[in-house]
Amino acid sequence: MSELKPSSPIGVFDSGMGGLTVLSELVSALPGEDFVYLGDTARVPYGSRSPGTILRYSREVSEYLLRFDIKLLVIACNTVSAHAESILREELPCPVIGVIHPGARAVVAQSRTGRVGVIGTRSTIKSGAYEREIRRLNSDLSIFSKACPLLVPVIEEGWMDKKVTGQILQEYLSEMVREDVDSLVLGCTHYPLLKKAIKDQYPELKLIDSSVETARAVKQQLEERELLREASESGPTSGLKTDNGNRGSVRILLTDITDHIESLERLFFRHPFQSLEEIQIDDMTR
Amino acid sequence: MSELKPSSPIGVFDSGMGGLTVLSELVSALPGEDFVYLGDTARVPYGSRSPGTILRYSREVSEYLLRFDIKLLVIACNTVSAHAESILREELPCPVIGVIHPGARAVVAQSRTGRVGVIGTRSTIKSGAYEREIRRLNSDLSIFSKACPLLVPVIEEGWMDKKVTGQILQEYLSEMVREDVDSLVLGCTHYPLLKKAIKDQYPELKLIDSSVETARAVKQQLEERELLREASESGPTSGLKTDNGNRGSVRILLTDITDHIESLERLFFRHPFQSLEEIQIDDMTR
Numbered sequence: 001m002s003e004l005k006p007s008s009p010i011g012v013f014d015s016g017m018g019g020l021t022v023l024s025e026l027v028s029a030l031p032g033e034d035f036v037y038l039g040d041t042a043r044v045p046y047g048s049r050s051p052g053t054i055l056r057y058s059r060e061v062s063e064y065l066l067r068f069d070i071k072l073l074v075i076a077c078n079t080v081s082a083h084a085e086s087i088l089r090e091e092l093p094c095p096v097i098g099v100i101h102p103g104a105r106a107v108v109a110q111s112r113t114g115r116v117g118v119i120g121t122r123s124t125i126k127s128g129a130y131e132r133e134i135r136r137l138n139s140d141l142s143i144f145s146k147a148c149p150l151l152v153p154v155i156e157e158g159w160m161d162k163k164v165t166g167q168i169l170q171e172y173l174s175e176m177v178r179e180d181v182d183s184l185v186l187g188c189t190h191y192p193l194l195k196k197a198i199k200d201q202y203p204e205l206k207l208i209d210s211s212v213e214t215a216r217a218v219k220q221q222l223e224e225r226e227l228l229r230e231a232s233e234s235g236p237t238s239g240l241k242t243d244n245g246n247r248g249s250v251r252i253l254l255t256d257i258t259d260h261i262e263s264l265e266r267l268f269f270r271h272p273f274q275s276l277e278e279i280q281i282d283d284m285t286r
Numbered sequence: 287m288s289e290l291k292p293s294s295p296i297g298v299f300d301s302g303m304g305g306l307t308v309l310s311e312l313v314s315a316l317p318g319e320d321f322v323y324l325g326d327t328a329r330v331p332y333g334s335r336s337p338g339t340i341l342r343y344s345r346e347v348s349e350y351l352l353r354f355d356i357k358l359l360v361i362a363c364n365t366v367s368a369h370a371e372s373i374l375r376e377e378l379p380c381p382v383i384g385v386i387h388p389g390a391r392a393v394v395a396q397s398r399t400g401r402v403g404v405i406g407t408r409s410t411i412k413s414g415a416y417e418r419e420i421r422r423l424n425s426d427l428s429i430f431s432k433a434c435p436l437l438v439p440v441i442e443e444g445w446m447d448k449k450v451t452g453q454i455l456q457e458y459l460s461e462m463v464r465e466d467v468d469s470l471v472l473g474c475t476h477y478p479l480l481k482k483a484i485k486d487q488y489p490e491l492k493l494i495d496s497s498v499e500t501a502r503a504v505k506q507q508l509e510e511r512e513l514l515r516e517a518s519e520s521g522p523t524s525g526l527k528t529d530n531g532n533r534g535s536v537r538i539l540l541t542d543i544t545d546h547i548e549s550l551e552r553l554f555f556r557h558p559f560q561s562l563e564e565i566q567i568d569d570m571t572r
Binding site: 126163 | 408436438439445457546
C-alpha cells in the first residue's frame with residue numbers, strides 16, 4: 001500500500017449521475033483538489049438490486065478508482081453508502097466517506113421538535129441505514145422514513161416546477177408533515193433539485209442536503225490527515241485547471257454514455273470539467 | 287444447428303419484470319407450451335442504456351436461453367425489440383418475435399381517423415421503431431409519439447388507482463388527444479396495467495395492448511411452422527404442469543431477486559409457475 005499524498009486526486013463514486021450534485025459541492029468546497037468521478041451508468045440504478053449485487057458492483061467500481069492512486073474515496077450514492085460503505089472502508093487502502101453519516105449528523109444537530117424525516121429510494125429506506133445512524137447519534141429522536149421511487153424520474157424528466165410534482169410530493173410527504181416532522185433529510189443525491197418544490201409545499205420544513213454536509217465532512221477529514229490541497233488565490237474560480245495548476249481538475253468517467261446521460265450531466269453538475277469519458281464495464285470485472 | 291421440435295420450450299426475454307404481462311398472454315393463448323422466461327433484473331432498465339450496451343446485453347441473454355433448446359424466442363421487451371430484434375433474428379437458430387411489429391399491425395388495422403399514438407420509455411420512443419413499422423404498413427397514417435418515463439415507476443408503486451396518476455397521464459397524453467388521435471399503442475410491457483386509468487381519463491381512446499397482439503403472432507407462427515403443442519382438453523386450466531404433462535410449464539429465471547422483484551411478479555403475472563430461480567450474470571458473460 002502506497003502512502004497517501006496531498007497531490008493525489010479524490011475519487012467520487014456513484015451508481016449513476018445523481019452523485020454529480022455531491023461532486024458540485026465538493027468542487028465548491030475544495031477548489032484546489034483534483035477529482036475523478038465514476039458513474040456506473042451501464043448498471044444504474046443500484047437501488048433496485050439485491051445487497052449482494054450492490055456490494056459486487058461497488059467493489060468493482062472502487063477497485064477501478066484505485067488505479068488513479070486516489071487519496072480518499074467519496075461514496076456519492078446513498079444506496080452504496082447504505083450497503084457497502086463499512087465493507088469498502090475495511091477493504092480499501094484510503095479513507096472512505098459516504099453520504100449517510102454527514103446527513104444524519106446534520107439532522108440530529110438541526111431538529112428542534114425531535115421528530116425528523118428521511119426520504120430516499122426504496123433500497124436506501126429499506127436498508128434502515130439513516131435510522132440506525134440517527135439513532136446512534138441520538139436515540140431520543142422520532143424518525144419517519146418514506147421511500148419515494150417517483151422522485152428520481154420526476155427530476156430526470158425536468159418536472160421540478162410542474163404542478164403535478166407538488167401533488168406527487170404531497171402523496172409522499174403529507175403523512176410525515178402531519179406527524180410534526182420539522183427536519184427532512186434528502187436521502188438521495190437527486191433530491192437537492194427538488195428543494196424549491198418541497199419548500200413551495202412545506203415552507204416550514206428544514207431540508208438537510210447530504211451533498212453539502214458530505215463536502216464539509218470530506219474537507220474536515222483531509223485537514224485532519226494533512227492531505228488538503230489548497231487552491232492558489234490567484235487562480236480562476238471556475239474549477240478549471242489552468243497552466244500553473246493552481247486549481248483542481250474534474251474528470252468524469254461513465255460506464256455508458258447516452259444523449260439522456262449528457263442532459264443529466266447538465267442538470268446535476270454546475271462546474272466546468274476537463275473530460276467526460278466512457279469506460280467499458282468489462283475493464284472492471286477483469 | 288439442431289432441428290426445431292414442437293416439444294421444446296418457448297424462450298421469453300425481458301430486461302426485467304414487465305415482460306411477464308406478455309408471458310401472461312402467451313400462457314393464456316398457448317396453454318400446451320412450456321415457457322422459460324429470463325428477466326435481466328440485475329441490469330434493468332435497458333431503456334436508459336446506449337444501443338451498443340443494449341445489443342451486448344441482449345446477445346448475452348439470448349445465448350443463455352439457447353441452452354434450453356428453445357424452438358422460438360419472444361422478445362417481451364420494447365427496448366430490445368427496438369434495438370436488437372433484427373440482429374438477433376439473423377444470429378439465432380430459431381424464429382424471433384418481438385412486440386413492436388404485432389403492436390404496429392394492430393394499430394394500423396384499428397385506427398379510423400388515421401391518427402395514431404404511441405407511448406413508451408424514452409429509449410423505445412427515441413428509437414423510432416414503432417413509427418418506422420407503422421409507416422411501413424401504412425404510410426398515410428399520422429403518428430404521435432411520446433416518451434413517458436414516469437409511468438413505469440407509477441405502476442411499480444402500485445399507484446394505478448391514484449388521482450395523481452390521472453394527472454400524470456394528462457401531462458403525457460393531453461396534447462396527443464387534442465390532435466384527434468383515436469388509437470394508442472401501449473409501447474411498454476408495463477403499460478397494460480394502466481389501461482383502466484387511461485380509459486378513465488380518455489374513454490374514447492382505443493388502446494392497443496402489444497402483449498395480446500404478440501401472443502397472437504406467436505401462435506400463428508407456431509402453427510405455420512407446425513411447432514404448436516396443443517394442451518390436452520382434460521388438463522387443468524391453471525397452466526400448471528400435471529403428472530401426465532398435458533399442460534405446459536412456466537419457469538422464471540431472474541439475474542437478481544429482491545423482495546420488490548417478487549412483488550412485481552405478483553403485479554405482472556397472473557398464472558401459477560413451477561419455479562422462480564436466480565441465475566448469475568457471470569454465467570452469461572463467460
